[in-house]
Amino acid sequence: MAMLNFDVRFAHTASAACDEKYSKPPSSSISVGAVIGIIAGSLLVVSLVIGVLWWTFCLRRKSTLEQDLKGVDLKTGKFTLRQIKAATNNFDVANKIGEGGFGSVYKGLLSDGTIIAVKQLSSKSKQGNREFLNELGMISAVQHPHLVKLYGCCIEGDQLLLVYEYMENNNIARALFGPQQCQINLDWPTRRKICIGIARGLAYLHEESRLKIVHRDIKATNVLLDKDLNPKISDFGLAKLDEEENTHISTRIAGTYGYMAPEYAMRGYLTDKADVYSYGIVILEIISGKSNTTSRAKDKSFYLLDWALILKEKGDLMEMVDPRLGSDYDREEVLLTIKVALLCTNVSAAARPTMSSVVSILEGQTAIQEIMINDTSVPKDEITAMRKHHQLIQEANLADSQTHSMSIEGRWTGSSSSIHDLYPVNPDSDYLQSRN
Structure with missing residues (x-):
């Protein structure tokens, strides 16, 4: 009888030890490669989310501006980004004539020989779309010898540009x-x-x-x-x-x-x-x-x-x-x-x-x-x-x-x-x- 009890206790102990052995996952069950893969996958997902949000923002901004411009009776021309880049030598720092809260201002030369001043909205500017459209709408609606002349604008991608006549003697x-x-x-x-x-x-x-x-x-x-x-x-x-x-x-x-x-x-x-x-x-x-x-x-x-x-x-x-x-x-x-x-x-x-x-x-x-x-x-x-x-x-x-x-x-x-x-x-x- 004592032997039987010993066998039962031994069997119970062995079973418990066996269960414990197989119930605890080994500490090295996730390899270094798997961890790197998980991290890389997470970064990829985050990058995709950021990219989608950025792209959505740009499209929405462009769409909003284009929608707003439909209601503005512009009496000025429109320029392509390619034209502006050609005129300013791709916004060469040598052509930069000023910088303010709106962004940078560049001197440019159009293909027809017209000298221009290009006002570029900075992505960090406190002056948003409302002020950009306000200036565009206001000055395109008025013309006078003592008001600076606006030749046109460029809204392409994330670029907001105003093209003015160039003033040789600054302010x-x-x-x-x-x-x-x-x-x-x-x-x-x-x-x-x-x-x-x-x-x-x-x-x-x-x-x-x-x-x-x-x-x-x-x-x-x-x-x-x-x-x-x-x-x-x-x-x-x-x-x-x-x-x-x-x-x-x-x-x-x-x-x-x-x-x-x-x-x-x-x-x-x-x-x-x-x-x-x-x-x-x-x-x-x-x-x-x-x-x-x-x-x-x-x-x-x-x-x-x-x-x-x-x-x-x-x-x-x-x-x-x-x-x-x-x-x-x-x-x-x-x-x-x-x-x-x-x-x-x-x-x-x-x-x-x-x-x-x-x-x-x-x-x-x-x-x-x-x-x-x-x-x-x-x-x-x-x-x-x-x-x-x-x-x-x-x-x-x-x-x-x-x-x-x-x-x-x-x-x-x-x-x-x-x-x-x-x-x-x-x-x-x-x-x-x-x-x-």
């Missing part, structure tokens, strides 16, 4: 307060011509065009100069249609601080008078030869408008005149132009003139009214808030080394919190070297 900012080697000696008759030309372009947008347009980003870098130094307004990516007369547009704030009208910067209250204000700031820059937000040191920062108002109180507005003009200018014309700038930058939008009135005054057809900077037309607490707002922006710009700014003493770059300039300065560009 006003570079000409007046860019790096020394970039500056152009602009005499007073030329500066006066530029002031009148910008006013005519804006008068066309606000009052004469079939579409009434508020540009929203008038500044020195967005006024280009052709070979004869005629001004042309550019960059319509932020432009808005002013469809209802005598009313304002409530919209998100976009543009460039320092050029924004107070009612727009503080409340998003937009009318064509916002462009008038920005124009006034540009005029002060043209007369003084200084950037509106020039900063020599943090404790010496100033805005041109603040300076102009101080000089007005002192009765010495002529102190604003660019020393580079010497004494070779018409004093009465310069003083009149400064007064027009102050009228345009009145804190009250209602007190600002129309751009057609500005043209008439500058051309001597209409007498300017006595300048009255009427602070009582706007609550004083709002004026104080506006000034504090601009001061904070200026301090933030000085503190952030990555912020684009303009400095007479330093390297010049585009200044914008919106879309960047069509021709930001590139002192090392092939264009500048050939010009020098």
